[in-house]
Amino acid sequence: MSGNTWGIRLFPLQLLPNYSGHPYVAGMKRRDALFSLVALAACSPGPEDDLQVVVRELGGFELKPGEGPAVLASLKGSRYTADIDPTIQPQSDFDPDVA
Amino acid sequence: MRVDPTWKSIGELAQDLEHRRVSCVEIVQATLDRTKQLDKTLNTYITLLADSALAEAKGVDSEIAKGRYRGPLHGIPVAIKDHIDTAGVRTTAGAKSRITNIPATDAAVVRRVKQAGAVIIGKANMNKFADGESGDNPDFGRIHNPWNTQYSPGGSSSGGGAQVAAGLVPLSIGSDNGGSVRIPAALCGVVGLKPTHGRISLEGIFPRLYSLDHPGPLTRSVADCAIALQILAGHDAEDTTTARRPIPDYSADLRLGLKQISIGVDRKYATVGQSHVLAAFDAAIDVLRRLGATIVDVTIPSYAEILAVGNTIAACEYSVAAAHLFREHPSDFDLAKPPAASGADIKAGALIPAVDYIRATQKRRLLQREFAKATKSVAVFISPTYPLAPRPFSEYPKPYTADDAIRYTFPFDLLGLPAISVPCGFSPDGMPIGMQFVGRPFDEAAVLRAAYAYEQATEWHTHHPSLASAPSAAGGGVSASNGDSAISQSG
Numbered sequence: 141m142s143g144n145t146w147g148i149r150l151f152p153l154q155l156l157p158n159y160s161g162h163p164y165v166a167g168m169k170r171r172d173a174l175f176s177l178v179a180l181a182a183c184s185p186g187p188e189d190d191l192q193v194v195v196r197e198l199g200g201f202e203l204k205p206g207e208g209p210a211v212l213a214s215l216k217g218s219r220y221t222a223d224i225d226p227t228i229q230p231q232s233d234f235d236p237d238v239a
Numbered sequence: 240m241r242v243d244p245t246w247k248s249i250g251e252l253a254q255d256l257e258h259r260r261v262s263c264v265e266i267v268q269a270t271l272d273r274t275k276q277l278d279k280t281l282n283t284y285i286t287l288l289a290d291s292a293l294a295e296a297k298g299v300d301s302e303i304a305k306g307r308y309r310g311p312l313h314g315i316p317v318a319i320k321d322h323i324d325t326a327g328v329r330t331t332a333g334a335k336s337r338i339t340n341i342p343a344t345d346a347a348v349v350r351r352v353k354q355a356g357a358v359i360i361g362k363a364n365m366n367k368f369a370d371g372e373s374g375d376n377p378d379f380g381r382i383h384n385p386w387n388t389q390y391s392p393g394g395s396s397s398g399g400g401a402q403v404a405a406g407l408v409p410l411s412i413g414s415d416n417g418g419s420v421r422i423p424a425a426l427c428g429v430v431g432l433k434p435t436h437g438r439i440s441l442e443g444i445f446p447r448l449y450s451l452d453h454p455g456p457l458t459r460s461v462a463d464c465a466i467a468l469q470i471l472a473g474h475d476a477e478d479t480t481t482a483r484r485p486i487p488d489y490s491a492d493l494r495l496g497l498k499q500i501s502i503g504v505d506r507k508y509a510t511v512g513q514s515h516v517l518a519a520f521d522a523a524i525d526v527l528r529r530l531g532a533t534i535v536d537v538t539i540p541s542y543a544e545i546l547a548v549g550n551t552i553a554a555c556e557y558s559v560a561a562a563h564l565f566r567e568h569p570s571d572f573d574l575a576k577p578p579a580a581s582g583a584d585i586k587a588g589a590l591i592p593a594v595d596y597i598r599a600t601q602k603r604r605l606l607q608r609e610f611a612k613a614t615k616s617v618a619v620f621i622s623p624t625y626p627l628a629p630r631p632f633s634e635y636p637k638p639y640t641a642d643d644a645i646r647y648t649f650p651f652d653l654l655g656l657p658a659i660s661v662p663c664g665f666s667p668d669g670m671p672i673g674m675q676f677v678g679r680p681f682d683e684a685a686v687l688r689a690a691y692a693y694e695q696a697t698e699w700h701t702h703h704p705s706l707a708s709a710p711s712a713a714g715g716g717v718s719a720s721n722g723d724s725a726i727s728q729s730g
Contacts, residue, residue, distance in 0.1 A: 194590065195586050195589070195590065198589050198590055199558070199562070199585075199586055199588075199589025199590065200562070200566070200589075201565070201566075201582075201585070201586045201589065203586065204582070207582070207583055207586075210581070210583035211583045211586050211587045211590070212587070213583075214554070214581075214583050214584045214586075214587035214588075215587040215590050215591065217550060217554075218550050218551055218553075218554035218555075218584075218587060218588065218591055219551060219591055219592075219595045220547055220548055220550075220551035220595050220596075220598050220599040220602065221595060221598070222547070222598065222602065224598050224601040224602055224605070225601075228601040228604060228605060229601070229604065230597045230600040230601050230604070231600040231601070231603050231604040231607075
């Protein structure tokens, strides 16, 4: 993920008064953060462009114009987010003796 | 022609070949003649290997004449789905962009059937990239159902189902990751087996969904399916997911029957489908009961849970498997029709967090346990294979969503369990309907035994599409098997 995108993601955290959970962010002065905000705002991508960056960085693909909603809809239908007992071993092979 | 091979079983052809009542050249020539006659309409092949098949047939005859008969697949015509590597023969996965892909080596399943002496007739048409269940390939054309050429044969092993139903070959090898062997088997009125994951090697097969892909045979009878599995099953050092478990004699126990066998059915699960499909399934339950089986009500894990897990795993694995295809030929995905994956689906797959995938594989393990617990008291579980009888291409994907269309097949790809589809009736307009037997891991023998008992107690498998005996006709209908075929009539 590009540095600019991280900046966008982390900026709200940087503005929080007592935030210290992330060493990189915590190490920044709030004045620096404000300058970053102004700089980023000048070239801030829209939601579609933001997704473009994510798709490029994570998948190596270019997003076609207008394709964002289809990607997000597909993503929404392909995420398993239920809580699972963490002691369950992920299945890396089929277990024929399970019973 | 001393023997018309059109509707003969593998077992019958094997006897004829072993005892030299017919030559392999005669069988292969008849096969090629029939294919050339019918495939203009059916479009089941991407590549027909006429010259090499005849050359192989001569070699088979020479071997048998010298007393070197290899066994029941020796000299048997076989078709191979066109995403399974064949040395020196283009292997397209149903995409024209891969028409220059000529593998240097055979896939493991091809090596096995060749070692058994089978003759490869050609590469079967399929849904592009083995994705979808319509049989509608935008690059190589629609594959038509022999029972009615306006109707879909199902998919993605569409060519295989249509070939076997039309009497073009007695065995076609396909693959299944959502139902792609069993759905065309059901919609073409033939038998299709998806074995346990790890029973048959995936080496040399175009990867689509790594943990869901299963190679499997399509045949006209359960006994032929047992013969094919005997050859195809076994550990392969090139595929580390294959099991080292011993291979039983699948044909030996077929005739043991169903007395004192318990069969599970989940009445709530088997509620989605056309009324005539559900009625055929209910009638099949009655047949099984009359054969001596005890029908036990069971409750398997919910399809909604299975789907949520399966969709996550499938989306991630397909995004990995198809990424290079998409980068090289993005236009291959432009014509994607539901339920086939689009470029947007591949891009979305790359965004799924690894934690989701891991959670899904954890849940898959739990679902396997839940299914095993729910079916602990039964030898096999049964359901319809597909909620619909074959329908016109123009109706796809309606009336069901893709998820509903594969509700009876996809769970057993996800769980890796052996499952076979056999014919169990006809719709009011004469189109075939299938039912499915599912077994415990690596217990293909029980699945085959139960399916065989049902098959032998019914007559569904003895019917063949009228197109196959009247190639100029485009309509459907049922004709009884009597050996009268276009080949014997013309030649």
